[in-house]
Amino acid sequence: MSITAGILYPGYSAEDDYPALQRLLGEDVALPLVHTEMREDAHRVDALLDVGSDEVLADGARALLDHEVEAVIWACTSGSFVFGWDGAREQVEKLQAVTGLPTSSTSFAFVHAAARLGLRRVAVAATYPADVADRFAAFLAHGGIEVTRLSSRGIVTAAEVGTLGREQVLEFAAANDDPPAQALLMPDTALHTAQWLDELEGRVGKPVLTANQVSAWEVLRLAGDTRAREGLGALFRQTGPADGPLGGAGPH
Incomplete structure (x- = not known):
């Protein structure tokens, strides 16, 4: 296929x-x-x-x-x-x-991926300023996902986020996990993570969902x-139906 x-x-x-x-x-x-x-x-x-x-x-x-x-x-x-x-x-x-x-x-x-993994409690490590990060937490709450810890790195531009390297990304994830959370979410598509997904999960010790x-x-x-x-992390190790509700509401 x-x-x-x-x-x-x-x-x-x-x-x-x-x-x-x-x-x-x-x-x-x-x-x-x-x-x-x-x-x-x-x-x-x-x-x-x-x-x-x-x-x-x-x-x-x-x-x-x-x-x-x-x-x-x-x-x-x-x-x-x-x-x-x-x-x-x-x-x-x-x-x-x-x-x-x-x-x-x-x-x-993010909401559909959390549903696929059965996640209800997550920590969020956001590169955004705090007011923007708050809006992401509110969005997740609407989708039935509790944010147990919300961290903000306070970076204003996507260009600056894109300069963060492997060790900075791994350290940012590890520093902003929360033990009660079932997973860590890193919501910025300006943040490089694709080549370090398994490393991120190894560093945090639980599923990590990143924007890209x-x-x-x-x-x-x-x-x-x-x-x-x-x-590609725990998310891609799961199989399931190609469409249909995955939890919450919104586009499927």
Whole structure:
């Protein structure tokens, strides 16, 4: 089975995670990526609302359709949850009206991935400023997920997040876990994690869900590929139905 699943990615920071994920997933998976416009690189609510605006996403989606993709993911967590649960759902619905394909966003991917792993209590290690991180915790709560610890690194730009290297990412994860949490979530698609997923879980001692990881998992699921795979963390070792409710509400 050959799968082509499309990635809409804002600006330039950790987009090279997707070719890395594609290599780990195997030769029968293609993850073509289109960069969407980012008029201002800032983890600030007004800038994020612009990053995730209907016009910006529609332009990107039309370019992505040239790659004959089978499903689409808006690979931006903050540019989806900042709209709130209902706004993020509307964002996906409008994007799907453009693509005509199964479509989701990274924010909903986190909720669906948590449901696949049976997670109800999580710690969050966010690179965002605190006010933006709070909105992610509120989004998770709407999806039935309790955040037992919320940490914020306070980085304003995606470009700066993208400069964090392996040891910084591993240390950030380990320092911000919470023993009662069933998993650790790292929600920024600007953060490189693809090549260190098993290392992250080894360092923390529990499942770790990262933004680019769950984005790839979600769009493959929507394209009908739920094969178990090694080297990509606990999430990818699970198998399950390609569609249907996975917990909470929102796009599937």
